[in-house]
Amino acid sequence: MPGLTIIGSGHHVPGPAYTNDDLARVMDTSDEWIRPRSGIAERHFAEEGQGVSKIALPAAQRAIESAGITPRDVDYIIFGTMTPDFILPGSGGLLGAELGLEGVPALDIRQQCAFFPFALQVADSLMTAGVAETILVVGANAHAGFMPWDWKALREGAVSDEEAxxxxxxxxxxxxxxxxxxxAVLCRPHPRRAEGHGLIGTLTRTDGVRHDHFFIPAGGFTHYRYWEVPVDERIPSMRGRELFKCAVQRLPAVVRELCERHGVALDDIDWFLAHQANDRINGAVVQSLGVPPEKAPSNIARFGNTSDATIPILVDELRRDGKLKEGQLLCFLGLGAGLHWGAALMRL
Ligand SMILES: CC(C)(COP(=O)(O)OP(=O)(O)OC[C@H]1O[C@@H](n2cnc3c(N)ncnc32)[C@H](O)[C@@H]1OP(=O)(O)O)[C@@H](O)C(=O)NCCC(=O)NCCS
Incomplete structure (x- = not known):
């Protein structure tokens, strides 16, 4: 194992923040419903015509800059999104083009909210195989495309009409x-990997039986004339309560198993960097693991669930605040549509 580490990071959110009260103008919801159930206070949305690769570009540029390298040093891109610019091709290549990286391989992976542990696993494998050494890992989403409201009313501070x-x-x-x-994060083998620094291990799981817990029924090629589908099937269908239960049961289990495999005590972990789907989920996970909640930072209040992007955004914020320090032990964890879930351990 090359013991990869994070040498640079960056993030970007588009446009202004929209509060829960803003959403309450365009549908029947409220701050009183949203905040206690999720921890979310506001979120950002892509502009019309702004694909996910465009949102990813500033994040990737900041990561490259913070690593003190140039785009030309990147020899592989791993891109995670559940809202690609197009059904095909994937968005990693589009980001590569924006960065001027013609010829650099770009791999889209489809793990949604479980992106980060899977991405580290793939990056580590590419390094072990000698395929790449400086890997740009980017998680990004433009969920705005499936948001069901009247955008004009939302943007202009108006109340939407009855039908909308x-x-x-x-x-x-x-x-x-x-x-x-x-x-975005930039990964390279840790210079002190021989002393146990860098990625220690990953553990990932998939349960396709439960793919219907969160999915978009339309848009795939299960049917002839795949474009002829009812509009409701194009909007994600989510079984919120079932997902909640899966997350609070499976995430602690995968973290415990990973720690056991690598002889790591839960108490020795400095930071639990969890996917930001819901503060209540993460609260239950850390409680079940018996770790202090302050070791599991949250930023969901400001961004909502950005799916593949939540953990790299969190990493970037902590790095820029100087909270991640050499020698600290990190545990990344997330569960998402698929179902996919997993964890990763890394010594900085
Ligand atoms: C979605 C979630 C917040 C709902 O919380 P919950 O505790 O299950 O919801 P409750 O049972 O308290 O509320 C359901 C009621 O609120 C209503 N409701 C749903 N969304 C609402 C909204 N945005 N505003 C107001 N009311 C809403 C429902 O219609 C339902 O009303 P009813 O009881 O009259 O039918 C929660 O299940 C969750 O976070 N699940 C995980 C989702 C997730 O992580 N998704 C990411 C995919 S990996």
Missing amino acids: YRFATQHRQTAVLFGDGAG
């Missing part, structure tokens, strides 16, 4: 949770 309000309300359970943004 009714339609948006049908999809409110999902719509209030997500926000847009991108987080």
